[in-house]
Amino acid sequence: MKAKIIVMPKKTVLDPQGKTVQHALESLGFKGIQEVRIGKFIEVELKAGNQATLKKKLDEACSKLLSNPVIEDYEFSIK
Amino acid sequence: MKFGIIQFPGSNCDQDAYHVLANVFGQPTRYVWHKEASLGDVDCVVVPGGFSYGDYLRTGAIARFSPAMKAVAAHAKDGGLVIGICNGFQILCEAHLLPGALIRNKGLKFICEHVDLRVETTNSPFTNTGRRGQVLRIPIAHGEGCYFAEPSVIQQLQDEDRILVRYVNNPNGSVDNIAGICNEGRNVFGLMPHPERASETALGSEDGRLIFESILRAAVNA
Numbered sequence: 001m002k003a004k005i006i007v008m009p010k011k012t013v014l015d016p017q018g019k020t021v022q023h024a025l026e027s028l029g030f031k032g033i034q035e036v037r038i039g040k041f042i043e044v045e046l047k048a049g050n051q052a053t054l055k056k057k058l059d060e061a062c063s064k065l066l067s068n069p070v071i072e073d074y075e076f077s078i079k
Numbered sequence: 080m081k082f083g084i085i086q087f088p089g090s091n092c093d094q095d096a097y098h099v100l101a102n103v104f105g106q107p108t109r110y111v112w113h114k115e116a117s118l119g120d121v122d123c124v125v126v127p128g129g130f131s132y133g134d135y136l137r138t139g140a141i142a143r144f145s146p147a148m149k150a151v152a153a154h155a156k157d158g159g160l161v162i163g164i165c166n167g168f169q170i171l172c173e174a175h176l177l178p179g180a181l182i183r184n185k186g187l188k189f190i191c192e193h194v195d196l197r198v199e200t201t202n203s204p205f206t207n208t209g210r211r212g213q214v215l216r217i218p219i220a221h222g223e224g225c226y227f228a229e230p231s232v233i234q235q236l237q238d239e240d241r242i243l244v245r246y247v248n249n250p251n252g253s254v255d256n257i258a259g260i261c262n263e264g265r266n267v268f269g270l271m272p273h274p275e276r277a278s279e280t281a282l283g284s285e286d287g288r289l290i291f292e293s294i295l296r297a298a299v300n301a
Contacts, residue, residue: 009182012229013182013227014182014183014185014225014227014252016183016184016185016186016187016252017183017187020187065136065140065141065144066136068137068140068173068180070172070178070179070180070227070228070229071180071182071227
């Protein structure tokens with residue numbers, strides 16, 4: 001099984017990287033861009049198991065190490 | 080006073096800190112490898128600058144789980160002194176020994192230059208030899224030095240007089256111009272600037288000495 005985890009900077013946190021990329025896209029002529037935010041995408045290979053248990057473990061992994069709850073939010077899916 | 084300097088894979092200011100404490104201040108100083116689970120008889124821990132674990136994932140994110148950091152947390156809990164410089168500050172935040180986090184500089188650039196810092200309070204073991212409002216010229220060298228915390232945390236830091244140093248001209252977008260803060264017990268201090276790189280005239284500034292002299296005075300008065 002594979003977990004796909006997305007970690008994003010919180011809305012209240014500055015994302016200068018996203019801003020810079022937004023400006024670059026605009027200067028390339030891409031119209032209508034309202035906001036760009038840049039985060040991280042993490043894939044974790046998992047031994048198959050009970051969904052609820054895997055979810056609980058991943059939650060712990062995300063809040064303990066993979067994201068910093070002070071500045072980031074995360075979400076994941078398991079397939 | 081016995082100093083212990085934590086060494087992680089990727090630390091690169093450990094030897095500068097050692098030089099200043101052992102050779103400039105003549106204090107018994109030793110390195111503590113990150114796999115050591117005990118600090119021995121160390122009175123003050125230095126978590127030095129660098130790029131621990133290559134800054135992988137987030138700065139300080141992996142270092143905080145090393146055995147030595149567990150010992151540092153226990154040392155801090157017992158009231159022992161801890162100073163985290165640059166990457167050390169980032170690690171102390173990741174370890175929840177200090178609130179908030181350090182994120183990418185607002186201008187995205189790695190900044191390596193001398194900056195002016197204002198001593199905001201002398202009520203700490205790290206600034207007790209200074210004057211409130213005194214300006215120190217100390218170098219910074221970081222890409223992720225923008226201090227961030229929620230407004231309620233910033234308010235608490237202000238109310239409890241825990242912002243020890245602020246930038247005179249904010250170089251990196253830090254909230255409230257914060258360059259260094261202490262914990263509630265005032266025995267754990269984290270700052271982005273490098274006092275160990277400003278402790279000898281040959282290096283252009285001796286202003287960083289104030290931090291180490293304060294630690295030594297705090298030990299005498301303890």
